Amino acid sequence: MIDIELKGVKEALEMFDPQKVIAAARRSVDRIANSGITHASKEIRKEYNIKAKDLRKFLRLSVRPKGYSIEAVITGTGLGLALASFDAKQAGVSTAKGSFRYTKRAVRSGGRQFGGDVTVRVKTSSGRKVVTGKHGNKPFIARMKSGHLGVWVRQDEARLPIEQLFGPGVGGLFGTKQIMDSTQKHINDTFPKEFRHNLDYYLGRKS
Known part of the structure; x- marks a missing residue:
């Protein structure tokens, strides 16, 4: 106080x-x-x-x-705070200027594209760190229809539901x-x- x-x-x-x-x-x-x-x-x-x-x-x-x-x-x-707020980046994914697209570095498999590791920099004094997954799944970056950008992880093997990851x-x-x-x-x-x-x-x- x-x-x-x-x-x-x-x-x-x-x-x-x-x-x-x-x-x-x-x-x-x-x-x-x-x-x-x-x-x-x-x-x-x-x-x-x-x-x-x-x-x-x-x-x-x-x-x-x-x-x-x-x-x-x-x-x-x-x-x-949404983990994406801490300069979240994913290999093979571009989120510049409010967009979301896969780049040439994205992995292609079965007609779909996938990004690589998600990294964040939470503290100014530290380097970038790889975000660990949950539920046995790797995290990924995605932008919702509302425009909100988040770091997410699937709760099981299905595409949905997904869970947003947060920082401090x-x-x-x-x-x-x-x-x-x-x-x-x-x-x-x-x-x-x-x-x-x-x-x-x-x-x-x-x-």
Whole structure:
């Protein structure tokens, strides 16, 4: 849990119109919380090889400042990120620019084409690793009709059903001590300046 130190708010309440002070604090907390999400995303991506757009879907403000409440809650959701999010590649398969096609490296057998090993790079500090299969089947990359790209594995010998494979979840990544401490520091270091700016605005000292 991250607590925002409301530096300067108590003093301002004793000096100025409380409604304007609360409005300034509420606006500041909202902006700082969103800034905290951006900061957390950057910190996670320093360690994990994932695009910001894939990560941002699972980092959100579950509680926003409203009325006289100046509380904000940043939540990291999801049990696991789709393994395809970690730069998944399969030998003999091209997924460039939203497409899906087999290349010359694909294996052809019985009138069908098959890709080779699926590899991913989960951490920025590590190399690519081969994805292990499940149910005695090898994983493969496929794009669904919806456009979603995933790493899948068949649950038995039949073509269907298939099961999507996942990597670490955003909730777990965001909840690590390193990310929480860094985000806490960023938020508390940034709040005083943001609050002064918004207080000046509500007091009419800046347009």
